[in-house]
Amino acid sequence: MASITLAEAERVLQAAKAKALQIGVRVGITVVDSRGDPVIALKTDGANHFTFDASRGKAHVSAVFGVPSGETAARADSPVFRSLVMMEGGRLIFSIGAVPLKQGSEVIGAIGVGGATGEQDEEIARAGAAVL
Amino acid sequence: MASITLAEAERVLQAAKAKALQIGVRVGITVVDSRGDPVIALKTDGANHFTFDASRGKAHVSAVFGVPSGETAARADSPVFRSLVMMEGGRLIFSIGAVPLKQGSEVIGAIGVGGATGEQDEEIARAGAAVL
Amino acid sequence: MASITLAEAERVLQAAKAKALQIGVRVGITVVDSRGDPVIALKTDGANHFTFDASRGKAHVSAVFGVPSGETAARADSPVFRSLVMMEGGRLIFSIGAVPLKQGSEVIGAIGVGGATGEQDEEIARAGAAVL
Amino acid sequence: MASITLAEAERVLQAAKAKALQIGVRVGITVVDSRGDPVIALKTDGANHFTFDASRGKAHVSAVFGVPSGETAARADSPVFRSLVMMEGGRLIFSIGAVPLKQGSEVIGAIGVGGATGEQDEEIARAGAAVL
Numbered sequence: 001m002a003s004i005t006l007a008e009a010e011r012v013l014q015a016a017k018a019k020a021l022q023i024g025v026r027v028g029i030t031v032v033d034s035r036g037d038p039v040i041a042l043k044t045d046g047a048n049h050f051t052f053d054a055s056r057g058k059a060h061v062s063a064v065f066g067v068p069s070g071e072t073a074a075r076a077d078s079p080v081f082r083s084l085v086m087m088e089g090g091r092l093i094f095s096i097g098a099v100p101l102k103q104g105s106e107v108i109g110a111i112g113v114g115g116a117t118g119e120q121d122e123e124i125a126r127a128g129a130a131v132l
Numbered sequence: 133m134a135s136i137t138l139a140e141a142e143r144v145l146q147a148a149k150a151k152a153l154q155i156g157v158r159v160g161i162t163v164v165d166s167r168g169d170p171v172i173a174l175k176t177d178g179a180n181h182f183t184f185d186a187s188r189g190k191a192h193v194s195a196v197f198g199v200p201s202g203e204t205a206a207r208a209d210s211p212v213f214r215s216l217v218m219m220e221g222g223r224l225i226f227s228i229g230a231v232p233l234k235q236g237s238e239v240i241g242a243i244g245v246g247g248a249t250g251e252q253d254e255e256i257a258r259a260g261a262a263v264l
Numbered sequence: 265m266a267s268i269t270l271a272e273a274e275r276v277l278q279a280a281k282a283k284a285l286q287i288g289v290r291v292g293i294t295v296v297d298s299r300g301d302p303v304i305a306l307k308t309d310g311a312n313h314f315t316f317d318a319s320r321g322k323a324h325v326s327a328v329f330g331v332p333s334g335e336t337a338a339r340a341d342s343p344v345f346r347s348l349v350m351m352e353g354g355r356l357i358f359s360i361g362a363v364p365l366k367q368g369s370e371v372i373g374a375i376g377v378g379g380a381t382g383e384q385d386e387e388i389a390r391a392g393a394a395v396l
Numbered sequence: 397m398a399s400i401t402l403a404e405a406e407r408v409l410q411a412a413k414a415k416a417l418q419i420g421v422r423v424g425i426t427v428v429d430s431r432g433d434p435v436i437a438l439k440t441d442g443a444n445h446f447t448f449d450a451s452r453g454k455a456h457v458s459a460v461f462g463v464p465s466g467e468t469a470a471r472a473d474s475p476v477f478r479s480l481v482m483m484e485g486g487r488l489i490f491s492i493g494a495v496p497l498k499q500g501s502e503v504i505g506a507i508g509v510g511g512a513t514g515e516q517d518e519e520i521a522r523a524g525a526a527v528l
Binding site: 312314317318321337349350353356357358378 | 431432460461474475476478479480481482483484
């Protein structure tokens with residue numbers, strides 16, 4: 001299973017950070033590998049402490065299911081997803097703000113963002129994903 | 133990030149307690165700093181044991197999001213907030229009864245109240261916040 | 265079962281706080297009732313965030329067992345105490361720093377302190393207990 | 397309470413990463429603020445998934461107690477530290493590998509490393525801290 005390298009993840013993260021600063025919002029940003037494990041993450045100055053783990057929870061969903069986390073939100077209340085969230089102690093978030101990172105058709109990771117509106121979070125994530 | 137001092141928090145707490153006694157309700161009251169960590173807290177005579185931690189859970193929400201906790205209640209069932217509650221082991225409450233404490237436009241903490249009706253809880257919290 | 269009132273607990277807390285400031289240490293202080301539930305608690309300026317819950321964990325032990333928490337430390341590793349700590353999710357601490365509050369021979373609560381050395385913690389707790 | 401900025405934390409992280417690559421070990425590295433909340437973190441290519449959260453757990457200890465986490469290791473088995481670890485669901489590690497970040501005498505954060513030997517972890521952390 002191909003997975004994102006740290007060098008690639010750093011480029012994705014920096015592009016997302018630049019977009020967040022341009023929009024003027026305070027967020028947490030996490031890039032995860034194809035398994036959903038974090039490779040690199042940050043929280044911009046003044047972002048609240050939840051944003052760091054929230055961005056990770058969205059990215060995990062997006063990497064595992066291979067779609068933007070927002071596409072899973074309608075099923076967030078399903079018994080399966082509720083149980084998965086519980087298994088992870090809440091560290092899994094079926095909500096808008098993350099997109100998969102792909103190499104051709106293969107998912108090699110995901111980037112998740114938390115702290116702004118859901119739409120802004122996803123816009124920032126897409127700005128990061130665009131550099132690959 | 134500026135945060136409330138103990139001396140300020142004590143004044144806030146005493147004002148809120150006076151309001152609770154005046155209304156005649158039994159409550160828990162917690163003042164937290166800008167990160168959501170508790171600075172001072174009490175439970176009035178006869179209040180049930182849950183009120184102590186419930187007031188803290190509301191105050192945490194209000195400090196982190198910078199708004200009265202009641203304004204977050206409509207989204208309490210959202211996947212993001214449900215995951216945050218689970219990450220905190222239930223010690224985060226998206227419900228009416230807490231208000232932020234501000235210095236100018238900056239949030240320096242919050243006061244949360246639990247044990248009466250939601251409206252009374254918030255009235256008591258606002259009486260505390262008014263002394264700053 | 266007689267239990268401490270908020271008015272009494274406030275006097276105990278203030279005396280302990282005064283002692284902590286006199287010694288010059290940063291601590292969390294919690295007064296609990298005879299059941300071990302918190303009545304009032306604070307954290308002095310600059311004390312780390314763990315001190316708030318740590319003082320509560322010691323006070324809980326002291327109220328329930330009716331002895332200074334330091335006297336239970338030798339058995340902290342026993343299977344019973346380890347299981348109790350786990351039941352409480354770590355919010356129970358068998359270590360020096362708390363003393364029971366008594367009315368005659370009856371335990372009406374306890375005061376716990378955390379953040380300084382164990383001996384200083386207990387000295388501060390005793391200063392609080394002395395006002396009753 | 398002053399706390400590290402993202403810009404400072406990025407410089408610290410990059411210096412630590414360079415040291416890890418120079419030594420030739422695979423590690424997780426986390427920089428936290430003065431409260432112990434993560435600001436930025438990464439995992440080098442091939443490091444196992446635990447290294448990310450392990451580096452955070454050590455950094456949290458170092459920031460809160462203001463000393464290298466290795467200096468707390470002798471007391472890791474004390475009732476107080478065991479209870480704190482449990483309260484944090486294991487996300488607190490009293491073991492060598494993290495050092496505080498200071499501005500004069502004030503702790504503004506910490507850097508933690510996990511994945512190599514304890515001595516190498518601390519060497520990498522110190523290389524990061526040296527840039528401030």
